Amino acid sequence: MSTMKINGQHLEQMLKNGLNNLLNHREEVNKLNVFPVADGDTGTNMSLTLAHGLNSAPSRVEAGPYLKYVSDGMLLGARGNSGVILSQLFKGLYVELARCGWVSPAQLRNALIRAYKTAYASVVHPVEGTILTVAREGIEHIRLQLTRQTTMEEFLSMYTAEMRKSLSFTPELLPVLKESGVIDSGAYGYVLIFEGMLDRLYGKEHKAEKTEEAAAVVGPASPSPIDLDLFNENTVFEEGYCMEFILQLMRGEDYTRRFVLREYIDDLKLFGTSLVVVQDGRRIKVHIHTFKPAKVITLSQEFGEFLTFKLENMQLQHNEVLQGAAEPAGHKELSVIAAVNGDGMEKIFRDLGCDVVINCTEALNASTQDFIRALGKVSADKIVILPNNKNVVMAADQAVRLSELKNVEVLPTKSPAEGYFALAMDIQDSHDIALRINQMRNGMKSTVTLTESAATKDYESGGISCKAGEEIVLLNGKLVAASTDWCDCIINGLKAVPDIDDVESCVIFRGDNTPDEYEAILEERLAEAFPMLEATFVYGGQSVYRFMIGISE
């Protein structure tokens, strides 16, 4: 086979094959995590991100428009750091290929260069030895080898082979990889996608092995039948409608107004929130939360007609999802959105006045879309977001950018414990918003987080080593204690906290599978080892960490 050019349909098949290849290696990618605990989620995050992109892209013959849908979808569905970077790589691809119906190897080369440049630019502190390096070296090392005769198969073979080489060097660039004896997981995931794409050109199809699970990831969540009784004449309608449509801009006398994207967006902003508008030539994709769908329809019909149209009563969905759980009512001065890792934490955060709590497991980070949805649920002069790890900080930042809201502040809380202290220090009944945000910042500041769990593999760091299955404690993500006994391990881990003997208090989140009696055991040992330390035990419900301890001084 020798393919000289590919179009949107080819790309669709190739990308699906790439996704399946990634899915089949997902666990392997997850396990490459640089830390020896099972919060490895790179493979899951990348596949969810790509799947979101593919699911939201209608089939198109032209390559450029197709990639735009994929890229927009990935941007919205991006999960985790690796997902965000992957979405940026695809954004670069589509920007370069926007006007291409058919793509030649030379055009793809230019697009791949644009891709890595876009990705680098999107990361505040680019780190070498990651997906960025592999995407850059993969194309930079072969760009001059391309001739007019080079086929798409040859080109992608060179690209993937070069990336494999670059991948094997990632431990040399990133010490933390070398210490753990692994290659970079995000970079590996990226290579797998392109290898799957190349395989499709050679006619080798990858079927997602775990069909059930793969379907759950690839397919949109199958809508469960909605209980219409949750909405009746007494319901307070305060959620509005979720509208999604694709508008075809039309010629002809009926469509008098000249379409200017910026003006259209400004007009739509008057009617609703959570607005996302993407233009693809003469087609406009719109997502908006509104109380006045008729206004949106009337406005849009000044320019064209609807190709697809979806309208959902969000109150109904909202009532169903929450089933009576406390949600903010009406406009507030300050709303807080937080991400947590367990049902117990969710409750605690709500009790502390958090308006929307996104509960996710350690292995599945909150996505950009989750935050956009959450932003659509609150109405406030000022909104504060409290993420629960550093990748989620990126997703939250991304959501704020996409939402174009100017009144949102992401406090970069890197663990649920930091978020907890931010809320504990908040003065919820104060009308002084600046003071409240400052209080939250103080709460987050100088908080340390210890986590206790079992190591998933042998590991060595900073002179401490552990075997797979052994108990380990991480202090702000760094290994500080390893032992065969979980309780010894926590005591030793706490000793690594600076000035621990002067620490007055801490909060301890108990995990989902941690037996109740462990609390009493730990309490007794703590009283013995740190008599001045007052521990507040709460049920957190997190799945990976047996205990998570937050100390804030």
Added chain:
Amino acid sequence: MSNFAIMADATCDLTKELSEKYDIITVPGHLVFPGNKEIKAFLDWETVPRDEFYADLKKKPDEYSTSPANVEEFAEAMGKPASEGKDIILMTISAGMSGAYNFALQAKDIVEKKYGVNIKIIDTMRFGPGFGLMAIHASLQRAQGKSMEEVAAWIEENKNRFHQAGWLDDLSFVAKRGRLTHAKAFFGALAGVKPIGEFDYNGMTTVIGKAKGAKKAYAALLSYIEGTIEDPQDQIIFIAQTNRLPQAEEYKKLIEERIHPKEIYVKDVFPSCGINVGPGLMAAYYVGKPISKDLSFEKELLNKYLEAKE
């Protein structure tokens, strides 16, 4: 020999010893204890030991409740000094927190008619030891030979100068009962974070700052007292505590060293208030600068000290 009586409802938390010393008559309200047992409010721990009470309250918060003396009981209590021909000042807990003030107002009409005496009912806009301290000041004014009208005017003029400087580290009771504060209080455990409360202009308490840990809280509170108190050398300071005795003793020591008040006592909060406050209160009460209308001065002052490094 005073020609008028000073009375206070039992939420003033004045023990028998203090109420005798300052000649203040207390009017007990009602308490409901577990098992729907209704008992008369008490101001000693003779029948129910303090630690036992607070431990049980923490376990079964929903089985405890309080209600003030009713109109008849207020009338009956006032009837005694009135029958001796004495005028009366009766002070009540903040009207925002309890119905005592309104009940007492109705009782006043009955007693005035019956005995032909003059009665002043005063909403202290305080509770517990802050209220008790105000009653003692009223008594001290009376001892200076002031008339009932003069003493009542003094209280009305000065009640806004009675401060609270301390923390309530378990807000779940305040949240559940909806007393004490205007705003919704939040339930969540606070793991060492100390919300610092002051009386506001309307006689409720408001959180004006938060400190991470007791050490930082003490440091900021001492500076706060220093910045708001007037003539400490002439003052009696009360420290109230609900199940926070060691912290209160520590606070007392620190205040003595730094503020040098004339007298300072660690005082209990008895069930009439304790049931609504819950465990976790540790605060000093004293007379100082008038409290600003929106607490802006107090907030700014406290937060200046909270942000200062140790």
